[in-house]
Amino acid sequence: MTNDISLYVHIPWCEKKCPYCDFNSHATSASKGLDPILERQYIQQLLVDLDRDLETHAIDSKVDTLFIGGGTPSLVSAGGIAELIAGLKARIPFTETAECTLEANPGSSDRDKFSGYRQAGVNRLSLGIQSFSDHSLLQLGRVHNGRDAKTAIAAAREAGFDNINLDLMHGLPGQSPKDALFDLEQTEDFAPEHVSWYQLTIEPNTAFYSAPPVLPDEESLIEVDEIGLEWLQDQGYRRYEVSAYAKEPNYRARHNLNYWLFGDYLGIGAGAHGKISGHQQHKMITRTQKTRVPQHYLADPSASLRRLDRAEIPIEFLMNALRLVEGFTPAQFESTTGLPWSTLQDFIEEGTKREWLAFGGEHLRTTSTGFIFLDSLLLLI
Numbered sequence: 001m002t003n004d005i006s007l008y009v010h011i012p013w014c015e016k017k018c019p020y021c022d023f024n025s026h027a028t029s030a031s032k033g034l035d036p037i038l039e040r041q042y043i044q045q046l047l048v049d050l051d052r053d054l055e056t057h058a059i060d061s062k063v064d065t066l067f068i069g070g071g072t073p074s075l076v077s078a079g080g081i082a083e084l085i086a087g088l089k090a091r092i093p094f095t096e097t098a099e100c101t102l103e104a105n106p107g108s109s110d111r112d113k114f115s116g117y118r119q120a121g122v123n124r125l126s127l128g129i130q131s132f133s134d135h136s137l138l139q140l141g142r143v144h145n146g147r148d149a150k151t152a153i154a155a156a157r158e159a160g161f162d163n164i165n166l167d168l169m170h171g172l173p174g175q176s177p178k179d180a181l182f183d184l185e186q187t188e189d190f191a192p193e194h195v196s197w198y199q200l201t202i203e204p205n206t207a208f209y210s211a212p213p214v215l216p217d218e219e220s221l222i223e224v225d226e227i228g229l230e231w232l233q234d235q236g237y238r239r240y241e242v243s244a245y246a247k248e249p250n251y252r253a254r255h256n257l258n259y260w261l262f263g264d265y266l267g268i269g270a271g272a273h274g275k276i277s278g279h280q281q282h283k284m285i286t287r288t289q290k291t292r293v294p295q296h297y298l299a300d301p302s303a304s305l306r307r308l309d310r311a312e313i314p315i316e317f318l319m320n321a322l323r324l325v326e327g328f329t330p331a332q333f334e335s336t337t338g339l340p341w342s343t344l345q346d347f348i349e350e351g352t353k354r355e356w357l358a359f360g361g362e363h364l365r366t367t368s369t370g371f372i373f374l375d376s377l378l379l380l381i
């Protein structure tokens with residue numbers, strides 16, 4: 001296959017497991033960095049994993065977006081990230097303008113480390129702030145406080161990052177609409193290019209699921225949504241996905257846009273997912289997943305492969321594309337799924353009848369009511 005692709009690299013360790021988190025992340029005793037021997041072994045294994053993927057899927061594409069996510073990638077030293085990126089580039093070419101993002105936690109970051117990441121080729125930093133309120137951070141089981149969060153953002157700017165995303169969560173236990181707005185307002189001094197503003201969800205297999213905290217009621221959540229959106233818009237952000245806001249279109253997360261538009265990507269690292277499609281007329285779309293447990297992955301980074309049935313493809317596409325404010329075009333649907341636009345005919349008819357879907361020019365998009373009923377909309381497929 002020859003189109004540009006994305007590459008996801010998973011780092012499966014964190015200083016401590018957060019009670020709301022269902023990502024493949026495991027507590028490690030190291031607070032500021034991984035054990036150097038473990039770090040080296042893991043990076044070597046990531047490269048073996050990539051070699052195998054390139055061979056299995058006969059890939060001759062270039063990487064247009066790299067996302068080093070976790071877990072907590074900022075537990076990896078700057079030297080480790082440099083070794084990793086050099087190893088990746090030795091195996092698969094990157095486009096000249098490739099977006100290279102690294103996820104960092106305020107608790108395990110400082111300016112020198114950030115400078116090292118930049119020198120290693122990282123050009124976009126995503127900081128897991130969640131909240132600036134010490135009280136909320138404590139309830140979320142975070143290892144950093146509000147001041148650490150601000151220090152980390154300032155350090156990222158000092159290290160020269162000019163494309164920064166801040167992850168914030170709202171709908172937190174005991175959080176009033178005013179508290180949620182306070183969190184957004186704290187970002188103003190730093191003017192991040194991108195904000196991901198997630199509503200806290202209680203996921204199975206998390207500590208919050210076993211012992212649920214009291215969350216704000218529906219009315220409060222709707223108010224938070226309204227005032228937050230208004231504040232972000234006043235600051236010049238435009239919402240382009242359910243939880244994603246960018247100052248300019250060129251600051252949209254290209255890596256995530258590729259997921260949302262059903263593009264292909266390789267996923268390396270413990271538990272990482274990938275999606276590869278053949279380039280035959282009838283696409284054969286394969287989902288890949290690597291061994292989840294870090295120790296097992298270190299022993300053998302094997303992958304499980306699952307070929308999607310034709311019948312599964314529309315829902316797989318729509319689950320992501322309907323999250324986009326601009327929606328998608330028939331050409332995007334047909335080129336990534338290999339299916340004719342008419343496959344969606346009944347779905348479009350029913351969705352537009354309920355005013356959950358609308359056409360804007362060439363694009364089919366979810367309406368504002370549709371966003372509220374997104375789960376029900378997907379059930380129409």
Ligand SMILES: C[S@@+](CC[C@H](N)C(=O)[O-])C[C@H]1O[C@@H](n2cnc3c(N)ncnc32)[C@H](O)[C@@H]1O
Binds near residue numbers: 128200201203
């Ligand atoms: C994969 S996490 C990793 C980020 C980083 N380790 C951190 O926590 O700072 C990416 C983001 O997902 C969001 N997130 C994780 N669990 C969530 C949940 N249960 N509900 C809403 N957002 C969540 C958080 O904002 C988090 O920063």
Ligand code: SF4
Binds near residue numbers: 014023
């Ligand atoms: S630091 Fe991030 S990845 Fe790690 S447990 Fe917390 S939310 Fe999950």
